[in-house]
Amino acid sequence: MREFIVTGGGEIGNAHGTYPFARLTITPFKVQLTISLVGTVIFRPSDTVSIDLHDSFLGIRKGIKIRHKVSGYSDHIIFRPVGNANSLIQHIRDTGFLLNCEPMPETIEQEIASLQSSGSFPIKTSAVVGIVVSWNVLCIPAIIHDAGKHSFFNLPGAMFLPLGLLFLICLCLFFVPLVRRTVLKKHHHFCEIKTGIIFISCIICFLLALLTLLTA
Structure with a gap:
């Protein structure tokens, strides 16, 4: 399975994490953003509306914004890689995630459903x-x-x-x-x-x- 992991900074709602506290994991079946002590969000291809470029304040550092349909998550989900954000979006396209219509493996479906149902914040x-x-x-x-x-x-x-x-x-x-x-x-x-x-x-x-x- 094609997979790559990128370290950077990010935002989930009003909570922020700088480098190296955010990690984005992409496979053909899921995109997962984890910001340590802030939260974890995970998406199927069908949960994702789009993944677009996002400018930070004053356009100093570009990132990506995940637009989604998961009701329990914040609408504001940003990841900022250390490298080029345009290249990151191309990498995501290369995995096939954005256009993936293949049946979801049962183990991955269970993982996504469980994490989404428990909310993004990992601590009780x-x-x-x-x-x-x-x-x-x-x-x-x-x-x-x-x-x-x-x-x-x-x-x-x-x-x-x-x-x-x-x-x-x-x-x-x-x-x-x-x-x-x-x-x-x-x-x-x-x-x-x-x-x-x-x-x-x-x-x-x-x-x-x-x-x-x-x-x-």
Whole structure:
């Protein structure tokens, strides 16, 4: 099966992802756009109205816009490749996706139907709420610390706990399947958020190192 994958930036609704957080996968039977920690959208040829060139603000960088008929997805779906957007559209044409009338393989049909029914955002709402609530609760000692010192530029040792929790969650997502199943919606996969989790882990490590220096 002809398939190619392009890395770049993109938008799903009002959510944006820059390079290298967006990945576009094209085969004769599907087009899938994944923006790490933002969402995944997937289309059959019959779901797709057109794939056109799209200019960014001031026309600085061209991308492609996917016009579709999937009711559960945003109308605003953009992918911006690192290379030439015209060449990307030609590559899509070369796969035969836009004019493909062949019967859909059952496994691909099931994959598309499952992902479309679960929505574009890969993380469960309950997991997002749980992480946000836990973060806020663990930040309370830091807030009290700052209020007592009348300084909002302190990075007290109390911040180790909430940052440590986030780092632990990131590690568990990499290595503990149970945590993945708890956090991700059914039919969604860790590869959809992997790049974003690596980025967050790096930021947390930097902040923990900075806190260590400031509180030493």
